[in-house]
Amino acid sequence: MEKKLFVDGMSCMNCVKRVEKIIGKYEGVSNVSVSLEKKEALFSSDSESVDMEQMIEEIQKFGFTARENA
DSSP: OEEEEEEEOOOSHHHHHHHHHHHHTSTTEEEEEEETTTTEEEEEESSTTSOHHHHHHHHHHTTOEEEEOO
């Protein structure tokens, strides 16, 4: 299942790599791609068990704004 997050506040490739690392550590997540220009993170999840709220909270701890994108 393809998931998309809006992520604002990234200013460089280090920010992109940080968000990729946060998302990629969740079990069942693969194919993580974060775009600085589009302000979005795309990834695949093999289950509904990925806690999106927890993922968003963790991204926000680093000063970024994140929310689910339909």
